[in-house]
Amino acid sequence: MSEVLLSAKGLRLAFGGVKAADGIDLDVRHGEFLAIIGPNGAGKTTFINMTTGYLRPQAGRIEFDGKPILGLSPRAIVRRGIGRSFQLPQLFSEHTVLENAALAIAARRGIWSPLTPLLRPRWRDEAMDLLDRFGLRAVAESRADALNEGARKLADIAMAVALEPSLLLMDEPTSGVAAAEKMVIVETLVRVLRSTGVTAVFVEHDMDVVARFADRVAVWSQGRIAALGPPGEVLADPKVRREVIGIAADA
Amino acid sequence: MKRESLLAALGTLALVACAWAVPWLKFILTIALAKGIAVLGILLLLRAGQVSFGHSMFLALGAYTVAFLAPMESEAVLLLPAAALVAAGFGLVIGLFLVRYRDIFFGMLNLAFAMVLYSLLEKLYSLTKGTDGIRVAALSFAGTEPERGTQEWIVFGIALGLAILFGLLVRFYLASPMGRALAGIKTRETRLEFMGVPARRVLLFAYVLSALMGGVGGALIAMTTRHVTPQIAYWTSSGELVFIAILGGAGSALGPFLGSVAFELVRVYAAAAVAEAWQMILGAVLLLVILFAPGGVWGLLSRRWRA
Ligand SMILES: Nc1ncnc2c1ncn2[C@@H]1O[C@H](COP(=O)(O)OP(=O)(O)O)[C@@H](O)[C@H]1O
Numbered sequence: 001m002s003e004v005l006l007s008a009k010g011l012r013l014a015f016g017g018v019k020a021a022d023g024i025d026l027d028v029r030h031g032e033f034l035a036i037i038g039p040n041g042a043g044k045t046t047f048i049n050m051t052t053g054y055l056r057p058q059a060g061r062i063e064f065d066g067k068p069i070l071g072l073s074p075r076a077i078v079r080r081g082i083g084r085s086f087q088l089p090q091l092f093s094e095h096t097v098l099e100n101a102a103l104a105i106a107a108r109r110g111i112w113s114p115l116t117p118l119l120r121p122r123w124r125d126e127a128m129d130l131l132d133r134f135g136l137r138a139v140a141e142s143r144a145d146a147l148n149e150g151a152r153k154l155a156d157i158a159m160a161v162a163l164e165p166s167l168l169l170m171d172e173p174t175s176g177v178a179a180a181e182k183m184v185i186v187e188t189l190v191r192v193l194r195s196t197g198v199t200a201v202f203v204e205h206d207m208d209v210v211a212r213f214a215d216r217v218a219v220w221s222q223g224r225i226a227a228l229g230p231p232g233e234v235l236a237d238p239k240v241r242r243e244v245i246g247i248a249a250d251a
Numbered sequence: 252m253k254r255e256s257l258l259a260a261l262g263t264l265a266l267v268a269c270a271w272a273v274p275w276l277k278f279i280l281t282i283a284l285a286k287g288i289a290v291l292g293i294l295l296l297l298r299a300g301q302v303s304f305g306h307s308m309f310l311a312l313g314a315y316t317v318a319f320l321a322p323m324e325s326e327a328v329l330l331l332p333a334a335a336l337v338a339a340g341f342g343l344v345i346g347l348f349l350v351r352y353r354d355i356f357f358g359m360l361n362l363a364f365a366m367v368l369y370s371l372l373e374k375l376y377s378l379t380k381g382t383d384g385i386r387v388a389a390l391s392f393a394g395t396e397p398e399r400g401t402q403e404w405i406v407f408g409i410a411l412g413l414a415i416l417f418g419l420l421v422r423f424y425l426a427s428p429m430g431r432a433l434a435g436i437k438t439r440e441t442r443l444e445f446m447g448v449p450a451r452r453v454l455l456f457a458y459v460l461s462a463l464m465g466g467v468g469g470a471l472i473a474m475t476t477r478h479v480t481p482q483i484a485y486w487t488s489s490g491e492l493v494f495i496a497i498l499g500g501a502g503s504a505l506g507p508f509l510g511s512v513a514f515e516l517v518r519v520y521a522a523a524a525v526a527e528a529w530q531m532i533l534g535a536v537l538l539l540v541i542l543f544a545p546g547g548v549w550g551l552l553s554r555r556w557r558a
């Protein structure tokens with residue numbers, strides 16, 4: 001096991017004239033929590049989309065666990081151990097929260113059984129346990145589209161965690177969540193993630209959250225990484241404060 | 252759930268009682284059960300948010316399999332699985348292509364395949380006798396060749412047994428991981444992919460199962476009417492299946508049978524009462540269902556319980 005889990009080199013991707021990735025080099029280390037900050041449109045989601053096989057970069061390389069993953073389908077990449085959650089939660093809206101969780105568990109354990117119920121006792125227990133860890137037990141029987149934004153975000157991440165990835169990419173796990181709920185959600189998340197030992201990359205706009213929970217911060221700006229390092233250093237950098245945090249705070 | 256089983260048991264008894272009390276209804280009810288089995292397939296695809304407007308092609312495949320093979324092999328116990336296999340095999344072949352498409356494209360491509368099949372059945376006269384159709388040769392049942400009245404009861408019984416079997420199968424399937432993933436295609440297909448689940452394969456399984464049930468329905472229809480014509484593959488027949496699915500409601504595996512029995516009875520009585528106007532009556536019924544009872548007959552019944 002090398003120290004680097006995910007290694008991206010020279011990723012480039014332009015949409016028309018917009019350079020969403022303009023030479024991204026980034027090594028994600030085993031076990032770290034890496035925060036990505038930067039203004040809207042900087043290319044943060046694009047990076048996640050390229051890493052998960054949803055978008056294909058026009059140039060560059062991505063290695064995961066020492067093996068190239070560029071060109072693989074999202075499905076194949078998930079199976080190798082990269083999970084993701086979404087800026088807009090992607091839940092099965094007509095299913096209950098419990099079924100959403102159980103489906104994610106089924107996806108890992110084997111979905112191809114046409115006659116035994118999804119909510120068989122063992123999977124139900126496992127799904128309940130998962131929801132419990134995310135503080136979602138109370139809403140287990142609710143339809144996913146009846147949840148508030150914070151709970152939907154957590155359920156979305158819970159489904160990614162159920163797949164037991166070794167790398168989890170989270171796109172703005174706290175955006176759209178009421179300020180009062182935010183710290184609770186982040187604390188829940190960090191507790192669960194630390195207990196699984198997963199390596200996590202998360203896009204975040206709240207600098208308090210970043211300062212408190214990230215091991216390192218990468219600052220995105222116009223498709224490039226403008227700064228990278230421990231939060232103490234990066235967030236204190238006057239240039240970062242002026243150009244990125246100022247803009248992000250307005251956005 | 253308990254009530255669903257209770258309703259199924261009561262429905263079964265009611266069907267047997269009706270068929271016994273009013274002999275000429277036996278024919279109608281057998282057809283209704285056969286169509287109900289085919290409509291179970293429509294229901295599966297509806298769960299994935301997809302509508303097939305060509306599903307009668309599988310009825311036609313099942314029915315023509317019986318008509319073609321009966322002169323060589325009269326045993327119904329063999330003809331039924333043969334029809335199911337032919338339909339499922341065809342469903343697998345075109346399904347591999349169809350599951351790439353969604354919504355209107357999925358619906359229309361099904362229609363296109365059904366229209367091609369219809370024209371082949373109509374045009375290849377030397378093989379199919381065109382619109383005249385084929386008379387189904389005498390059948391045997393587990394080695395016996397009972398007289399006509401008994402045969403009608405036997406086919407009715409087989410249809411009822413298969414309706415229960417496939418109804419249960421569909422119920423278990425819809426609650427299984429594959430069935431719940433199928434329903435996930437309707438709301439969040441990308442999530443399936445990001446869970447490592449191939450959505451197309453999930454849909455393909457449902458499609459092949461729906462084709463198989465279509466073939467079984469068609470075989471039963473051939474064994475009941477004893478005469479098979481290309482009409483069974485015509486687009487109006489496919490529309491009828493979708494109609495029945497909506498009429499019965501997609502909320503339960505009972506829906507297709509509630510729908511098909513209601514449909515066939517309305518058709519018979521409306522046709523008798525107002526001759527040429529039954530299609531208008533069916534149209535009006537469909538309109539009322541969509542406007543006031545989007546859950547269909549099943550929705551009305553289960554809502555009553557909850558109230
Ligand atoms: N699929 C796409 N098609 C066209 N333009 C895109 C697409 N995805 C992203 N972009 C553009 O690329 C830039 C970066 O977008 P994104 O990665 O979503 O930024 P961020 O997540 O940092 O807000 C934006 O200008 C956006 O409009």
Ligand SMILES: [Mg+2]
Binds near residue numbers: 044045046087171
């Ligand atoms: Mg974004």
